[in-house]
Structures are given as C-alpha cells and as structure tokens.
Amino acid sequence: MPPCKQSHKLALQRPVQYWVTLMFASLPIMGMADELDTLQFKASVNKTYDSNLFRRSNNEVAEQITTSILGVKLDKTYSLQRFVLDISYVDNKYNENDYLNFAATNYNGSWLWSLTPNLTGTLSSQRTQSLNSFGDFLNTTRNIRTLTDNQFRAQYSPHKVWSLIIGVSQTSLANSETFTAISDFDATGLDYGISYSFPSGAMITFLGHSRTGEYKKRPLDPIIAFDNGYTENEYEMDLFLQDPGKSKLIGKLGYLEREYDNFSIRNYQSYVGYLNYDLMITGKLKSSLGLSRLLAPFETESTAYSISDTVTAQISYDVTSKIQAGMILRYTEREFGGRGQFDSNRLDKEDAVAGFIGWSPTKNIGFSLRSTKSSRNSNVSRFNFDDTLTSLNVELKI
Numbered sequence: 001m002p003p004c005k006q007s008h009k010l011a012l013q014r015p016v017q018y019w020v021t022l023m024f025a026s027l028p029i030m031g032m033a034d035e036l037d038t039l040q041f042k043a044s045v046n047k048t049y050d051s052n053l054f055r056r057s058n059n060e061v062a063e064q065i066t067t068s069i070l071g072v073k074l075d076k077t078y079s080l081q082r083f084v085l086d087i088s089y090v091d092n093k094y095n096e097n098d099y100l101n102f103a104a105t106n107y108n109g110s111w112l113w114s115l116t117p118n119l120t121g122t123l124s125s126q127r128t129q130s131l132n133s134f135g136d137f138l139n140t141t142r143n144i145r146t147l148t149d150n151q152f153r154a155q156y157s158p159h160k161v162w163s164l165i166i167g168v169s170q171t172s173l174a175n176s177e178t179f180t181a182i183s184d185f186d187a188t189g190l191d192y193g194i195s196y197s198f199p200s201g202a203m204i205t206f207l208g209h210s211r212t213g214e215y216k217k218r219p220l221d222p223i224i225a226f227d228n229g230y231t232e233n234e235y236e237m238d239l240f241l242q243d244p245g246k247s248k249l250i251g252k253l254g255y256l257e258r259e260y261d262n263f264s265i266r267n268y269q270s271y272v273g274y275l276n277y278d279l280m281i282t283g284k285l286k287s288s289l290g291l292s293r294l295l296a297p298f299e300t301e302s303t304a305y306s307i308s309d310t311v312t313a314q315i316s317y318d319v320t321s322k323i324q325a326g327m328i329l330r331y332t333e334r335e336f337g338g339r340g341q342f343d344s345n346r347l348d349k350e351d352a353v354a355g356f357i358g359w360s361p362t363k364n365i366g367f368s369l370r371s372t373k374s375s376r377n378s379n380v381s382r383f384n385f386d387d388t389l390t391s392l393n394v395e396l397k398i
Contacts, residue, residue, distance in 0.1 A: 040073045045068050047064070047393075049064055050062065055134045068090075069088055072087055073085070085107070087105070102142075104129035110122055121167075124149075141177055142177070145176075146176075153167030153191065165193040171185075172186045189209055210231075210233055213229060224301050229260070234272075236273070238250075238252050245280060254272045256272050268305045268338065275292075276290045292309070302341070305338060306336045309334075314327070330354075331350070334347070347378065350375065357369050365395070367392075371388065
C-alpha cells in the first residue's frame with residue numbers, strides 16, 4: 001500500500017493561465033462549432049483541491065487532482081432516424097497519491113429509431129469508468145469501477161396520447177479490486193408500461209421492471225450469507241408537468257423489492273423515488289428543490305443495503321448574459337440495515353453547502369469555479385469527516 005503521508009501544498013503544478021492562454025491562442029485557426037453541428041469536439045481541464053481525499057475523521061490527507069478530458073460528439077439525423085455518439089477520454093492525475101492515476105474511455109451512444117411516426121424507440125449503450133468513493137471505506141485502495149448499460153426500448157403511440165412501452169436491458173459492473181459491498185454483477189431486465197400525454201404537455205407514465213442478476217465472481221458463502229444471484233422487481237409512476245418559461249416538475253414514486261436466490265435473510269424492499277421542482281422566480285433568478293429516496297445493495301458482514309434520503313435546494317442568478325452564480329444546499333440521511341445479523345443500525349447524516357460561478361465569454365468557451373464544504377456525522381464515529389472541495393474548470397468546444 002502506498003504511503004499516506006501527504007503534502008498540503010496549495011500552489012497548482014501547472015498554472016491555469018497556461019491552459020487559458022493555449023485555448024485562446026488556438027481560436028483564430030479553429031472553426032467554432034454550434035450545439036446543432038453534426039460533429040463537435042470538446043476539451044476541458046479541471047483542477048481540484050480536496051482537503052480530505054480519503055474522508056477520514058482525523059489525520060486528513062489533502063490532494064490536488066488534474067482531470068483532462070478530450071471528447072467528440074456525433075449527432076446525425078437521417079429521415080426518421082437519429083444517431084448520437086458521445087465519446088470522452090478522461091485522464092486523472094493525482095499530485096501526491098500518483099498510484100491513484102487512471103485514464104478512462106467513456107461513451108454514450110444511442111439510435112433513436114422510428115419504423116413509422118407511431119412506432120419509435122431507442123437502442124443505446126453506455127460505459128462509465130470511475131474511481132471508487134472513499135466515503136464508506138477506511139482504506140486507501142485504488143478500485144476502478146466500470147459500469148456498462150445497454151438498453152432497447154420500443155414505444156407504440158397510434159394517436160400520440162396513449163403509448164405502450166416495452167424494452168429490455170443489460171447492465172454489468174466490474175471492479176478492478178475485490179469489493180464485496182457492491183460486488184461485480186451482470187443483470188438483465190424486462191421493462192414494460194404505459195404512458196398518457198395530456199394536451200397541456202404534461203405526461204404520466206406507469207412502468208414495471210423485472211430484473212435478474214448474477215454475481216459471477218462471488219461464490220456462495222453460507223457463513224456470512226453472500227449470495228450469487230437475485231431477482232428484483234420495481235414498479236413506478238413517473239410524472240412530468242411544465243409551464244414553459246416559468247416552472248417544471250418531474251417526479252417518480254416507486255416500490256422496489258429484491259429477493260436473493262439462496263439466502264432470504266438479505267432480502268429487502270422499500271419505497272423509492274424523487275421529486276424535482278424548478279421555478280423561474282424572475283427573468284434572471286432561478287430556483288430548484290429536490291427530494292429523493294435511493295435504495296441500493298451494500299453487502300457486508302453487518303449490512304445488506306442502504307437507504308439514502310436527500311433534500312437539495314439550489315438558487316442561481318444570471319449576473320449578465322455570460323455570467324451565472326449560485327448556491328446549493330444538500331442534506332442526506334443514509335441508513336444501513338438488513339434483517340437479523342445485518343441490522344447494523346448505522347446512520348450517517350451529511351450536509352453540504354456549495355457556491356459556484358460560471359463565465360462563458362463565447363458559446364464555445366466556458367470557465368467555472370466551484371467550492372463545496374461538506375460534513376458527515378455518523379453514529380459510528382470512525383465514519384465522521386469534514387471536507388472542502390474546490391475546483392476550477394476550463395472548457396472549449398469546437
């Protein structure tokens with residue numbers, strides 16, 4: 001394990017001015033792209049200072065992280081068909097803990113197909129690679145997680161009012177290191193439902209999801225009840241309401257239940273969902289309020305799942321047509337539990353406040369500065385932490 005002794009230097013290794021100058025110098029020889037262009041190239045550099053990288057209750061370790069992104073996006077329409085492909089190469093460099101360095105190639109591609117104006121759908125594939133969060137683990141292991149999601153969905157709407165929905169999905173997760181809390185899995189699913197569109201533009205949708213998952217790299221362990229497969233059913237109602245230029249409401253109310261193939265003691269179920277409300281207070285002042293409940297597996301010797309209840313509030317102000325500033329408040333209560341020996345009663349309470357400002361001198365160049373102060377108070381004291389995360393981002397589109 002690499003040593004954890006860190007430097008608290010605040011100076012950036014490569015001055016941000018270098019990147020800004022390079023981008024501006026390139027403008028005269030580059031054709032600027034519009035959002036509607038078929039082919040668009042993107043590049044960005046993000047400098048982040050993290051005061052407590054490993055989210056420790058004491059002996060904090062500070063770090064500087066440089067994230068460089070090169071991307072290309074293709075968006076092309078042929079008759080009733082539309083093809084979208086977004087590929088990004090992401091290079092992450094850690095100033096002190098360089099064993100955490102990693103590069104990822106992420107993509108998101110979709111074919112928005114149409115056999116007739118009434119029979120449409122989507123065929124999509126997405127892959128994301130990321131470093132595990134250190135918030136739940138008291139070690140400094142480097143674990144790169146690769147999440148892949150493939151979906152096919154068809155929608156039949158003969159009168160543009162009622163729609164029948166059917167689809168299939170395939171999801172997989174791979175960890176570069178052994179990670180039992182959220183282990184490697186492969187899952188397939190069947191999606192089905194119906195939606196109704198109102199003349200006002202509002203929409204209500206009822207969906208069901210039936211999934212089967214398999215832990216291919218994890219054998220049965222009867223001692224701590226680690227299973228090798230599960231079935232999962234989720235039922236949801238989605239709502240969309242909008243008053244153009246004034247407000248928007250998006251919500252989901254669902255019920256999720258998971259049953260394991262061999263050890264029913266790990267089974268769980270709960271209501272889940274979210275509600276997001278956006279309000280344009282004035283022409284320049286915008287607000288947003290979000291509520292959510294997330295249920296997810298978290299399998300250890302003492303827990304089976306976690307439930308996270310979150311409240312988020314955001315307000316932003318258009319200082320000028322090119323400058324926007326705002327603030328975000330977030331509060332989360334996360335409970336870890338299960339049946340029998342898995343009912344750990346661990347409860348984390350986390351609050352965060354963030355401020356941000358963004359400047360886009362042209363539609364092709366953007367600068368943003370963001371700082372977040374977060375704190376977690378857990379009834380298991382070793383999971384307490386305080387952290388300040390500050391980042392500066394420069395982005396160019398051509």
